[in-house]
Amino acid sequence: MQYAKRLDLIPPYLFGEIARMKAKAIEEGRDLIDLGIGDPDQPTPQIIIDKLAEAAKDPVTHRYDETECGWPMFLESVGRWYKKRFGVDICPKTEAVLLIGSKEGLVHFAWAMVDPGDVVLVPDPAYTAYKMATLLAGGEPVVMPLLEENGFLPDLTAIPSDVAHKAKVMYLNYPNNPTGAIATVDFFRDVVAFAKEYDIAVCHDCAYSEVFYEDYRPPSFLKAEGAKDVGIEMHSLSKTYNMTGWRIGMAVGNSELIRALNKLKSNVDSRQFPAIDIAAAHALEHVDNAETLALYRKRRDILVEGLNKLGWEVKKPLASLYVWAKIPSGYTSAEFVKTLLQDAGVLAIPGNGYGQYGEGYIRMSLTVSGDKDGERVHEAVQRIAKHIKF
């Protein structure tokens, strides 16, 4: 059987060997502390589950969602939430579309926008979906390096003007996976000016906007003046409310881009179970998930302060689920992750899995299964102290 050639564009799975080593360690009965995957380990708040159960009893939710852009009650909640949280006006009828998780929207956006040969500006290191979606749509991803000296923001002035002229789409993501970096509205203003100059559609992935610490609150890209002229923003309920398995998110912003995305989507999916939309609307209006954030913060402090005491200079992220750490010299990212796993029984993700500019770093996630109050993270630090020399 011959599958489509576009599948050959997808590089081999970089985490494959790590996954095999993890499976082997578990098979051998080793006690592994998993700082790998960024999947909230806490349950979805009960109030959201109760709302789902209630909505599931209503036969109106048992049928296809045949509305224009998604269950109106959800989109109206999105509009109110945007105003309250970011001070941004969103018209629920024309500037918002329901997604089956933000990954779905991010990938379909490339399909809605990119013709074969079109240039797409993608950050590196980054969540892999931007680049893969570009390749699958026949586009040409051009990397914007996210360097530590620039606060892991792309240097827009370093993008050659002939590349910028060819670019059709730019993906961005703040709070950032994997670096934990944040962006200011000033930076977003620069992005808007750049996008206007070169006629580029901006897709800002804001999946981690509600995972923040202390008094910091990540801004919306749409807060920058003129952002709605050039772009859209994707959100997810996955990380905000421990709902990764539920599959719900939204895209908001420029009405023409929203319409294009919705046109594509309406031909490839029929949305999710509407009871999920009703429960999600309730979450946006009534739930803050502060308890989970307090737990992540505790884990972050134990991890970063513990590693700093060992002489490993690692910064505390102000948002996101990730601690992005420069590895000690003498290792590649993959070698260091292997050493951590084999010697210390601690699993992290090698930075090169997120792109070439991730080499030299590892990502440690604050979503630690089996950790009730930071004790597993504490144990991870103890093990690293015992096995790794800095």
Ligand SMILES: Cc1ncc(COP(=O)(O)O)c(C=O)c1O
């Ligand atoms: C940066 C980023 N964007 C989007 C997603 C996708 O989230 P979901 O599809 O669950 O909304 C993830 C998931 O890990 C992510 O890290």
